[in-house]
Amino acid sequence: MKKYFLFALILSLFSCTNKDDKNQNSSEKTMVLPSVQLVIGIGEIIPENDIIEISSPVNGIVQKIYKNENDPLSTGSIILELDYQLEEAKLMEMVNQVTTQTAQIKVDQANVDDFEGKYDNAKTELRRLQNLLEKGAETQQNVDNAATDLHSYKANLDRLRASVLVSKSKLEETKASLKVAEIERDQKIIRSPVDGQLLELNVLIGSAVDLQNSIAKIKPEGSTISLCEIDELYANKIKMSQKAWVRNVGSLDTLSTGTVYFTSGFLKKKSLFTDVSGEKEDRLVRTIKIMLDHPENLLLNQRVECVVEITNP
Numbered sequence: 001m002k003k004y005f006l007f008a009l010i011l012s013l014f015s016c017t018n019k020d021d022k023n024q025n026s027s028e029k030t031m032v033l034p035s036v037q038l039v040i041g042i043g044e045i046i047p048e049n050d051i052i053e054i055s056s057p058v059n060g061i062v063q064k065i066y067k068n069e070n071d072p073l074s075t076g077s078i079i080l081e082l083d084y085q086l087e088e089a090k091l092m093e094m095v096n097q098v099t100t101q102t103a104q105i106k107v108d109q110a111n112v113d114d115f116e117g118k119y120d121n122a123k124t125e126l127r128r129l130q131n132l133l134e135k136g137a138e139t140q141q142n143v144d145n146a147a148t149d150l151h152s153y154k155a156n157l158d159r160l161r162a163s164v165l166v167s168k169s170k171l172e173e174t175k176a177s178l179k180v181a182e183i184e185r186d187q188k189i190i191r192s193p194v195d196g197q198l199l200e201l202n203v204l205i206g207s208a209v210d211l212q213n214s215i216a217k218i219k220p221e222g223s224t225i226s227l228c229e230i231d232e233l234y235a236n237k238i239k240m241s242q243k244a245w246v247r248n249v250g251s252l253d254t255l256s257t258g259t260v261y262f263t264s265g266f267l268k269k270k271s272l273f274t275d276v277s278g279e280k281e282d283r284l285v286r287t288i289k290i291m292l293d294h295p296e297n298l299l300l301n302q303r304v305e306c307v308v309e310i311t312n313p
Contacts, residue, residue, distance in 0.1 A: 043228030084188035224295035228306035
């Protein structure tokens with residue numbers, strides 16, 4: 001009887017334990033919620049249209065500076081001028097040659113008009129003398145002389161017409177040289193290619209400019225974004241329109257919120273801050289762009305951490 005009671009007690013305890021375990025497992029399953037993950041990458045603050053570096057197409061000496069750093073720029077506005085006295089002199093010489101050649105064409109054309117009248121009169125005179133010769137009222141010698149005069153007028157007229165064509169051709173060549181002179185002069189005038197803001201000016205009045213070196217940096221008009229690199233291990237988790245924010249490296253304070261609006265379709269080697277010691281160069285990254293909601297207090301080229309919110313169902 002005691003053995004039976006002991007067996008029933010053990011069975012009852014085992015049954016309760018199984019029931020509690022099942023209830024606990026069931027409770028745990030119902031408590032599972034969608035998890036939120038954060039993917040973090042290294043990035044920098046840049047203009048959406050990137051920073052434009054301006055170089056001079058020719059060497060020269062800075063003669064005048066029109067804009068200062070942080071000044072607004074419009075397309076075509078002059079930033080600075082190099083000394084262009086020689087180019088200006090060539091330009092004025094070409095302008096004078098165009099004026100002279102234009103006048104020469106007018107003179108040549110006037111000569112043509114004059115000889116066309118003489119030629120027409122000579123033709124009329126020859127016909128008159130020929131009619132008189134047929135009636136016996138004129139000599140053959142006078143008719144021959146009139147024919148010779150007509151031939152001479154025709155030769156001179158052809159020569160003058162050819163002179164007009166030559167003068168017009170020279171005018172076109174001079175105009176082409178004038179255009180070249182204008183281009184050479186304008187290359188010494190450095191203008192802004194876009195609307196934006198002058199971030200940096202690397203020259204002073206009197207300094208030499210080398211066509212291979214940057215002389216200015218411009219921020220084009222447009223939004224400010226964060227360009228980020230995400231490690232290949234998490235690259236597939238990044239999607240368009242995901243919420244994101246940027247913060248200082250090593251800090252939890254949010255500098256600005258934003259939204260992912262671009263994801264590259266391939267992996268590449270790291271290109272941002274690759275000179276930082278300790279970074280692994282053997283891993284690939286995916287480039288993404290985050291449109292920032294409040295970039296007002298951020299500095300261009302500032303290094304940040306990009307945090308992208310990944311929600312898994």
